[in-house]
Each structure stands twice: as structure tokens, then as C-alpha cells.
Amino acid sequence: MPESAVPVNLADKLSQFSELWSQKKVAALNDYEVKLAKLKGEFVWHSHEDTDEMFLVISGRLTIQLRDGDVVLGPGELFVVPRGVEHCPVADEETAILLLEPAGTLNTGDAGGPRTRAAEMLS
């Protein structure tokens, strides 16, 4: 069996980091990346012109603010923000999410700014 043929345990991966608002790559699917992140507080308003973005909440509670209303996600709930739609994630408690989008998608999208982070590989 190839060395890579081991499952990705999301809880194990989440236990390996504590940094907030920093996406960690845990798997690749074609030219997409599966990433984990821990969030608390409010992020920045941004959009991704070229891609949809999927959020799946693992633990905690995530509010995805949209310009015309909020989407609130608990554990086991997902939402796809369509390309070009401005959004701003906010979490009152520490929240763990799985993100799915094309490789290289930046967390701040078209907004840029000081909170921009490239996703990092989690060993």
C-alpha cells in the first residue's frame, strides 16, 4: 500500500495546531485543497472572483455574514459562498471548520491586507 494511503483524521489534525485564521492543508483532490482552520472573532469582508468556497463546520458555530443577511452554521452544517459574493466570517466561540476550494485560494480573496495567509501543509 502506498505510504499516502492512510486516512486523514480531522480531530487529530485539528489537535496539531492552535493558531487562529490560518488555513492548514490536509488533503488534495485534483486541483482542489481540503483545508482546516480555527476561527474566533471577526475576519475581513472579501470575495473570491474566480471560485466558490465551501465551509463545513466541525465544532463551534460560524456566522457567514453576507451583504444581505447572515448564514449561521453549527457542527455538521455546510454552506457554499458563490464566487464574487462578499462575505465576512465571524465566530463568537472558537470554531473549527473544513474548507474546500481550488489550490492557491487565499483566505482574504480579493481584499488582501495584513490578515492574508497562504495555506500551510499540516504534516
Add this chain to the structure above:
Amino acid sequence: MPESAVPVNLADKLSQFSELWSQKKVAALNDYEVKLAKLKGEFVWHSHEDTDEMFLVISGRLTIQLRDGDVVLGPGELFVVPRGVEHCPVADEETAILLLEPAGTLNTGDAGGPRTRAAEMLS
């Protein structure tokens, strides 16, 4: 807020069907589909020449048989079967999974046969 701006609750969606080995579409991300399925027993050996395929176990226990060994997934564990790699899912107990792959990917891949089903939209 657009009518579609509601979260997808995976447990709710899973409660809406009982059919085994029948993929239900619950979200779209660019030209990819997020699908749910319930599995029990053994499927058929097959591969997907053109795409990787992601399995995430929600409940139960899934064994993905590969020609050179098995990958066993419990809840909160995921695995990406690389394109072209023959695999055969098997579940001793009823198991719920989330699948991610390009729209139109068939469950039996290149094997075809009587167990082929197109994914259905879940309302």
C-alpha cells in the same frame, strides 16, 4: 438574502433517504458536487480515470479496499482515492458518507454494470 442562502444540515439531509448505494447531491462548488450516500455491504471494484474522489465518513465505518491494502475510515476521517486507482468500498454496518468529486462522476466509474446510478438531487 437569496433563497439559496441556507445552510445544508447533513443530518437533516441524511434523514431524507434510506436507499443504499445511491448518491444524493446536496451542494455544488464550481463544477464539483457534494454528495451524500448510505452504504452497507460491498460495492464493485472500479476506478475513475479522470478524477480523484474524496470520501468523508459521517457515521459508521467504511473500508476502502485497494488492490494493495485496505483503508479503514471512521466518523470524521477522510480519504482521497487518486484517479485511476482501483477501489471497492465495503461497510459491515450502515455507513453514511460525504463524497466530493466533479459533477457527473458515476458511482461505478469505468466499471459500469447494473449498480450504476446517476446522483440525484436531494430537495
